[in-house]
Amino acid sequence: MIIAIDGHAGSGKSTIAKLLAKKLGYTYVDTGAMYRTVALYVLRNHIPLEEPAIVKAMENIDIYLEDEKVYLNSEDVSDLIRTEEIGHLASQIARFKEVRKILVNLQREIGKKAKNVVIEGRDTATVVFPDADIKIFMTASQQVRAKRRVEQLKQKGFNVPYEHILQKVIERDKLDMERKESPLRPTEESIIIDTTDKTIDEVIDFIIEIVKKKE
């Protein structure tokens, strides 16, 4: 069983995908973490933001996912990749076709090895697993997504103004939805879930009902 969850940054997709995988006992695959890991390597090694340079650098990058942990050449980078800067850089890197090809192959390999998978990202239902058993597209208003992010940052001890975060949300949506390569969009079969006024538990219960019907 493959459950592919795509959606906007801040739509709640990561939180929900993680909890869902835990509840169902499925393997969790965070594809965004892979783009973020490449971004971290690019930033640290001052690699120019050009496709050939990044593709070459990827020969030296080994990405390994284990539950919710992410390893870059055996270093645990799970927390280091969760900054705004890395998120934005990941979005820029994710425009490159050849970079996507390498990461999509890796994602398919992981998917093939695991029996049951919850995979989340931007193109998991459109490109990575077009035959996924269940396809979900998650969204929420830009304002609510910005508010959630401000709260998240506050909990980590950072006070970032709402207006600034809202601007970042708008920019990232534009980058992800308007790019040529694998733009973020629902498929015809996708079940669209708007989480603006929903709790995490409501969304999880809703998806579990869909899984039960498919099993």
Ligand code: C5P
């Ligand atoms: O989901 P997350 O915010 O961690 O992803 C970071 C960035 O990586 C996204 O904004 C998007 O540009 C890119 N990404 C992608 N395809 C995926 C997952 C993430 O292009 N499957």
